[in-house]
Amino acid sequence: xxxxxxxxxxxxxxxxxxxxxxxxxxxxxxxxxxxxxxxxxxxxxxxxxxxxxxxxxxxxxxxxxxxxxxxxxxxxxxxxxxxxxxxxxxxxxxxxxxxxxxxxxxxxxxxxxxxxxxxxxxxxxxxxxxxxxxxxxxxxxxxxxxxxxxxxxxxxxxxxxxxxxxxxxxxxxxxxxxxxxxxxxxxxxxxxxxxxxxxxxxxxxxxxxxxxxxxxxxxxxxxxxxxxxxxxxxxxxxxxxxxxxxxxxxxxxxxxxxxxxxxxxxxxxxxxxxxxxxxxxxxxxxxxxxxxxxxxxxxxxxxxxxxxxxxxxxxxxxxxxxxxxxxxxxxxxxxxxxxxxxxxxxxxxxxxxxxxxxxxxxxxxxxxxxxxxxxxxxxxxxxxxxxxxxxxxxxxxxxxxxxxxxxxxxxxxxxxxxxxxxxxxxxxxxxxxxxxxxxxxxxxxxxxxxxxxxxxxxxxxxxxxxxxxxxxxxxxxxxxxxxxxxxxxxxxxxxxxxxxxxxxxxxxxxxxxxxxxxxxxx
Amino acid sequence: xxxxxxxxxxxxxxxxxxxxxxxxxxxxxxxxxxxxxxxxxxxxxxxxxxxxxxxxxxxxxxxxxxxxxxxxxxxxxxxxxxxxxxxxxxxxxxxxxxxxxxxxxxxxxxxxxxxxxxxxxxxxxxxxxxxxxxxxxxxxxxxxxxxxxxxxxxxxxxxxxxxxxxxxxxxxxxxxxxxxxxxxxxxxxxxxxxxxxxxxxxxxxxxxxxxxxxxxxxxxxxxxxxxxxxxxxxxxxxxxxxxxxxxxxxxxxxxxxxxxxxxxxxxxxxxxxxxxxxxxxxxxxxxxxxxxxxxxxxxxxxxxxxxxxxxxxxxxxxxxxxxxxxxx
Numbered sequence: 001x002x003x004x005x006x007x008x009x010x011x012x013x014x015x016x017x018x019x020x021x022x023x024x025x026x027x028x029x030x031x032x033x034x035x036x037x038x039x040x041x042x043x044x045x046x047x048x049x050x051x052x053x054x055x056x057x058x059x060x061x062x063x064x065x066x067x068x069x070x071x072x073x074x075x076x077x078x079x080x081x082x083x084x085x086x087x088x089x090x091x092x093x094x095x096x097x098x099x100x101x102x103x104x105x106x107x108x109x110x111x112x113x114x115x116x117x118x119x120x121x122x123x124x125x126x127x128x129x130x131x132x133x134x135x136x137x138x139x140x141x142x143x144x145x146x147x148x149x150x151x152x153x154x155x156x157x158x159x160x161x162x163x164x165x166x167x168x169x170x171x172x173x174x175x176x177x178x179x180x181x182x183x184x185x186x187x188x189x190x191x192x193x194x195x196x197x198x199x200x201x202x203x204x205x206x207x208x209x210x211x212x213x214x215x216x217x218x219x220x221x222x223x224x225x226x227x228x229x230x231x232x233x234x235x236x237x238x239x240x241x242x243x244x245x246x247x248x249x250x251x252x253x254x255x256x257x258x259x260x261x262x263x264x265x266x267x268x269x270x271x272x273x274x275x276x277x278x279x280x281x282x283x284x285x286x287x288x289x290x291x292x293x294x295x296x297x298x299x300x301x302x303x304x305x306x307x308x309x310x311x312x313x314x315x316x317x318x319x320x321x322x323x324x325x326x327x328x329x330x331x332x333x334x335x336x337x338x339x340x341x342x343x344x345x346x347x348x349x350x351x352x353x354x355x356x357x358x359x360x361x362x363x364x365x366x367x368x369x370x371x372x373x374x375x376x377x378x379x380x381x382x383x384x385x386x387x388x389x390x391x392x393x394x395x396x397x398x399x400x401x402x403x404x405x406x407x408x409x410x411x412x413x414x415x416x417x418x419x420x421x422x423x424x425x426x427x428x429x430x431x432x433x434x435x436x437x438x439x440x441x442x443x444x445x446x447x448x449x450x451x452x453x454x455x456x457x458x459x460x461x462x463x464x465x466x467x468x469x470x471x472x473x474x475x476x477x478x479x480x481x482x483x484x485x486x487x488x489x490x491x492x493x494x495x496x497x498x499x500x501x502x503x504x505x506x507x508x509x510x511x512x513x514x515x516x517x518x519x520x521x522x
Numbered sequence: 523x524x525x526x527x528x529x530x531x532x533x534x535x536x537x538x539x540x541x542x543x544x545x546x547x548x549x550x551x552x553x554x555x556x557x558x559x560x561x562x563x564x565x566x567x568x569x570x571x572x573x574x575x576x577x578x579x580x581x582x583x584x585x586x587x588x589x590x591x592x593x594x595x596x597x598x599x600x601x602x603x604x605x606x607x608x609x610x611x612x613x614x615x616x617x618x619x620x621x622x623x624x625x626x627x628x629x630x631x632x633x634x635x636x637x638x639x640x641x642x643x644x645x646x647x648x649x650x651x652x653x654x655x656x657x658x659x660x661x662x663x664x665x666x667x668x669x670x671x672x673x674x675x676x677x678x679x680x681x682x683x684x685x686x687x688x689x690x691x692x693x694x695x696x697x698x699x700x701x702x703x704x705x706x707x708x709x710x711x712x713x714x715x716x717x718x719x720x721x722x723x724x725x726x727x728x729x730x731x732x733x734x735x736x737x738x739x740x741x742x743x744x745x746x747x748x749x750x751x752x753x754x755x756x757x758x759x760x761x762x763x764x765x766x767x768x769x770x771x772x773x774x775x776x777x778x779x780x781x782x783x784x785x786x787x788x789x790x791x792x793x794x795x796x797x798x799x800x801x802x803x804x805x806x807x808x809x810x811x812x813x814x815x816x817x818x819x820x821x822x823x824x825x826x827x828x829x830x831x832x833x834x835x836x837x838x839x840x841x842x843x844x845x846x847x848x849x850x
Binding site: 139140142143144184186187189191277331333417461464465 | 722
């Protein structure tokens with residue numbers, strides 16, 4: 001029930017210099033931190049948490065939420081400019097974003113990222129405000145069996161990311177599946193596939209894996225190209241001159257609107273994934289990108305187009321608001337960042353629970369207001385950062401390649417302070433380099449690495465709960481049956497689409513051949 | 523040389539000899555007496571997890587009072603990896619001189635107990651103090667027949683009940699079920715969020731939760747059946763959880779707490795460990811700023827000093843070993 005008095009009180013709490021100042025600081029630090037590889041959203045929020053001890057409730061919420069939202073966008077800046085995702089959430093942005101930078105459209109890519117992030121984030125916040133309790137109740141229907149089938153649907157949908165060659169896509173997926181099993185057995189806790197190396201017991205971390213596969217591999221590739229390039233000095237000089245010019249493309253309103261389908265997909269996927277505990281923004285981003293690629297083949301996602309950036313970025317940012325739904329409705333932190341925001345509330349003496357709506361309605365409304373305001377601040381501050389980084393992304397290769405390599409080393413170490421992560425990043429840098437040389441796509445590797453462990457956990461839990469009965473465990477509700485049907489449908493449709501694409505390609509080939517024969521006989 | 527000079531030289535030699543002898547004689551006493559000079563330099567304080575987690579927050583908060591109470595600073599080092607046992611292995615590689623301490627938790631102990639070939643022996647640790655502890659609470663739905671212990675017992679005797687939770691919390695419940703002779707299906711989760719979500723969605727019968735998690739569920743959607751630990755809940759928390767929360771001892775069970783120990787290399791002299799414990803107790807109980815900060819973080823100081831903590835730690839490892847076998 002809407003409480004006008006509490007809402008006015010919330011506006012009074014939020015719209016003052018103190019709160020707005022901390023919100024500005026939060027967004028500013030967040031975008032900056034997010035752009036640094038290895039410093040994830042959670043790390044940023046955790047590092048700022050002690051500062052909230054000294055702030056009042058709205059100042060603390062402004063700082064933490066501003067930082068969270070800023071970092072979510074910030075991750076895309078280095079993904080687009082340097083092919084080095086600031087956080088795993090932005091890995092899918094590299095596919096099109098970095099290609100756009102290479103084409104000299106870095107600024108356009110960054111602005112597409114910023115506007116689609118803010119659009120999806122704002123709309124998902126509105127969804128949270130309007131239907132948080134309903135969203136939370138829907139999320140509760142997803143138990144281990146339903147989550148299992150949801151993962152199967154996700155894997156089926158993401159088949160679009162396997163590229164033209166299914167065998168190569170499957171090979172990459174197999175590698176991802178294998179490295180996803182390295183570490184501890186998610187149920188029993190015993191180590192497996194660790195080759196007797198104790199440091200592998202925690203498994204392969206996502207951050208060094210992504211930095212290695214996406215950034216280091218590309219830099220190795222570019223380093224090889226550099227060695228072969230002649231007239232290096234001339235190129236460097238020319239690029240440095242370009243850096244200080246204003247020739248780069250900007251983004252028109254019409255271009256922004258042309259991505260509405262990608263943003264809608266991102267909004268839908270991100271909002272849904274965000275409210276389910278445990279999945280996270282990285283899955284949402286890849287899923288939105290994969291679905292957009294499948295549903296909008298004419299947009300040619302993956303070739304360096306705005307649509308790819310818009311889908312991936314709206315997908316990850318749309319999780320920001322909904323990730324707070326389980327926290328607000330039941331006191332369950334749906335993600336590490338939501339847990340930290342819950343921690344900030346606790347520090348102020350407010351226990352996240354359903355009673356918050358009764359006991360602290362003003363704080364809840366203040367939180368909602370800050371969620372919306374943070375997007376506006378993100379828009380302004382993010383724009384400044386975007387222009388700055390777009391310039392840096394245009395640095396000449398001889399400067400950029402070693403700089404990104406150093407960033408990659410620092411980023412992989414900074415995540416956990418674990419030196420082994422640097423080794424992991426370098427290893428996957430070389431793996432990625434050879435994959436690119438042989439035309440093996442990276443996306444299926446990341447997808448299976450991300451989803452397979454969740455799929456395994458959910459499936460084993462479902463079977464454990466049913467006392468070892470696989471059928472009863474996995475098909476125990478109408479929802480799980482529907483999701484299974486959906487998975488089958490997606491697989492069949494994918495197969496048919498691929499089949500018709502092949503037929504079209506063959507027909508095209510025959511036409512070309514016929515034309516060539518005609519030319520030859522003329 | 524004049525006679526007085528010879529005599530002075532002889533006296534000086536005797537004096538110096540006597541001084542050296544007394545120094546030699548007193549040095550072992552000084553050692554036994556508690557390393558009177560300890561600490562002479564900064565203490566390396568190892569956190570077996572990455573920055574930003576619960577242990578990290580504890581370490582960073584209490585280290586703010588180190589200079590005042592120890593006269594030296596603490597160099598905090600995050601050494602995550604290998605289920606939090608890489609840090610422990612590092613601790614054992616350092617000299618047992620009291621200048622390297624580690625903040626532990628149930629996680630590294632459980633890792634060491636679950637592994638076939640663990641990096642460390644779970645008993646290779648001298649606990650100087652427990653600084654806090656968490657309790658595993660059994661939570662049931664309000665409308666469930668298992669909402670009280672008798673109902674739960676009857677249901678579990680009929681068929682095994684399904685309990686969700688993280689490994690450490692499930693170990694606490696398994697400890698009680700084992701003593702009651704009841705069977706259960708323990709469903710482990712890596713995150714509390716998913717476990718709570720599955721409990722609220724009715725996908726499992728019961729939830730093993732900490733008090734802070736239970737506060738988000740009780741009383742609207744659940745009720746606490748039992749506090750499976752050996753420490754009562756703080757009064758205000760108990761009140762928010764509906765009051766009169768039964769504790770394991772009420773049913774003649776031996777409850778198990780999950781402490782947050784700080785300890786040293788097992789060969790570290792007892793006197794040094796005791797001195798560390800004494801100063802830490804002052805920091806956590808008599809200091810004004812650190813306990814206030816912890817309180818604001820929603821953390822509870824439950825202090826147990828040396829040697830009690832070390833004796834309890836040995837028993838805890840054995841109890842956890844038994845509980846883990848039950849979870850398999």
